[in-house]
Amino acid sequence: MFDSFVAGQLAIGASVGLTYALVAIGFTLIYRVLSAVNFAHGEVYTLGAFATLVAVTTLKAPPLAAVPLVIVVGLAAGLGIERVAFRPFRRFTDEASLKSRAVREATLLSSLALGIVGREAMDQVWHGQWLAIPQDKMLNQPVNLGGVMLSAGELAIAGLSLVLLVGLQWLLLRTRVGLEIRAVSSNLVGAQFSGIDINRVVLATFAVGSILGALAGMVVSLAYGSIQSSMGLTVVLKAFVAMVIGGLTSIPGAVVAGVLIGVAEGAASLWVASAWTEMVAYVLLIFTLIFFPRGLFRRRGA
Amino acid sequence: MNRPLPLGWLLAAVILVVVPAALWLFGSAYAARLAQLVLITALLAAALNLLIGTAGLLSLDTVVYYGFGAYLTAILSTNYGTTLPTEILAAAAAGALLGGLIGWPLVRLASIFFAVATMGLATIFHTTVLNWVDLTRGPMGYRGIPAFKLGEFTIDGWAGNYYVIAVVVLGGVWIVHRLTHSYYGNAMRAAREDEDCARAMGLSPHALKLQAYAVHASLMSVAGALYAHANNFLSPDNFVLLESGLTLTAVVVGGLGSLPGAFIGALVVVLVPELLRPLGNLRAFGFGMILFLSILFLPRGLWSEVSSLAFVRRHLFREGWLKR
Amino acid sequence: MNLLSVESLDLRFGDRNVLSGISLAVPANGLVAILGRNGVGKTTLLRTISGLYRPAAGRIAFDGESIGGLPPHKVVARGIAQAPEGRQLFADLSVEENLRAGARGMNQAAYRRERDRLRAMFPILDERSTQLAGSLSGGEQQMLCIARALMARPRLLLLDEPSLGLAPKMVARVFEKIDAIRAGGVAVLLVEQNARLALMHADHAYVLDQGRMVLEGPARALIADERVVAAYLGGA
Known part of the structure; x- marks a missing residue:
């Protein structure tokens, strides 16, 4: 029996899940390199959405023309976060302090603090209101996919996710900087002895991760049309959950877990009031951790 | 910090005599409210300190147990007219039980997994409080919680409220102090530093962490009971993840493992945002900045057990502001 | 001097x-x-x-x-390159990738030349080229460690x-x-x-x-x- 309403809810869930996945990829990448969590990542996502809004309203650009602006904003935010919340804690270069628990927890808190400051600053600038992308700029054309109605924006989310995922694998496996990122995440001390510039690799990681996060903010704002300064908070928490369920260091794991969360939320919305669906990700998280205390997809050697 | 400290007596004297005197001389109802809030936050910070500073578990679930105790007390006192001792005992016992149940699977998790799981708990709790309207009255909030009752007497007015809170908070902090500076506290620190080594010494890291977690939940739940009466009103908005961040900030600012630090931290996180109030809604911005700056400039407060007072004193001496 | x-x-x-x-x-x-x-x-x-x-x-x-x-x-x-104590290899990268990570600022042709020279010197690395570094024996790991350092042409x-x-x-x-x-x-x-x-x-x-x-x-x-x-x- 094929129920197009059910299928539609699940498909929407999957596309929402892909946005969690996009944000989670940047998160996971940074975690792999530094063993540190960047809690300010959600604000990069929000900035991406606001950059899109500015591009299509103030600059009157067509939606696609927002891409370069969003990339620049994401890049600047990523480099800024690294400089302000992470670099100061890498004063020492030996392995004991670079990945130590103290530095990990200090950067977790400093990025959390920076995230709060950034979110509140945006709240001041945009007065905490929900702002809307103009209808004619939104990607809201309906698309009929074998009886399941989706919007062009939801398809764009899926498309962009696939492109970025493939692009990221290419970057990691086929380029010099990708090799260096993998080398640093595999053995930081070994990377230093091999002449790899750690700071440069960390910056590159933040740049890549943050550009992904900002692009996610862009496509979500174009698909759903509304933007608010705290929109990144919910998403970053879910992305964090996705990273953890996915096993912390596995990028495919984070993607699968992100989609899983989205679909579970879509499925839950069929049975319970929508207010309760907020809980789904966390219930999923806690059950996963009870049975798999280190997540579902642990990379070998990690 | 290992002396049974005259500092403790000094602290008690300040809280029980100096602050009330100052409030009585210069104070306002507003100042008294802030003082109560500082004390409650200090109990939360002390409880969190037990978990982070001693057991090494970085947790973001303050609002779960704090809110649990608060709603429990609100429901009990509104519906059954309970008195203070019953409520404190009920909050402590129920908090410990809930903490024990939740902690059982949770404390096994490695640091970052634990932090995320507690974050998830905080969100689950908030969603539940917001949506279980029959029990919590939902987003409208729980209004008209009666004042503290001790036997036949109803305690009202700021002085009575203040003293009830001060005594309970000092009692709670004393418990944390005793736990931290005992064989038990050392065992927990040993388990924090090296689980395998602790296991080899015959300690069970899981049991130790679980006990610390249950005690912290119990104390936070008591803090919630105090808050319910002090505020007369509860709203789900009092128990969002950000409020967990506030307690965490108090701990970080005060210095991990330092109990006088818990009071100093609470003072900073309650008062600084209040001072920013004239500039608009900058409360969250304010404590975000405090958290950031203290991590950056007081790093020793973060991962070594330095009494903040000693730190401040050393700095003042070095700058020549105080004479030794 | x-x-x-x-x-x-x-x-x-x-x-x-x-x-x-x-x-x-x-x-x-x-x-x-x-x-x-x-x-x-x-x-x-x-x-x-x-x-x-x-x-x-x-x-x-x-x-x-x-x-x-x-x-x-x-x-x-x-x-100055170092083959450090404990070898500090990239255990979850292949032998070839470990060598590549050690190479500094050389084009593809120069890299191949250098790699082939080291493979001639350490034949075992040629045989194990696609294997993960972490799966090598202790002696092989030491050879890889020295070869990785030499890739920087010190x-x-x-x-x-x-x-x-x-x-x-x-x-x-x-x-x-x-x-x-x-x-x-x-x-x-x-x-x-x-x-x-x-x-x-x-x-x-x-x-x-x-x-x-x-x-x-x-x-x-x-x-x-x-x-x-x-x-x-x-x-x-």
């Missing part, structure tokens, strides 16, 4: 002196050994030369230019305990490679527990104790020195 010269180097961790007044020299194309018991600062000295620790005082000069305080990647770029190779944990037959093979590397024009500074073996291959040696240089001299002289024999070679 000496390729590497260290003069009155001090290193402190907090308020503890780890190295004090260390001086040593490695001539171009020389093989110099540093001997000493466990925990006297040999590894720390090599790590300081590689830029992992910042010296408190003294001078480290390579080819006449001061390199003290440079970050590790710049030290490698100047021409003029000075620092070797920290290359024989540690290897079977005697493997140790002999590693030392054959060290002689070959030196014959190829790369100077070597070697830290080694096995003093007799090190002295048999080195031209010059230093003895480190408690963070200070206590003895130095030509290897031939030290191997005959009663004090060295008593303290370091007696049991070996």
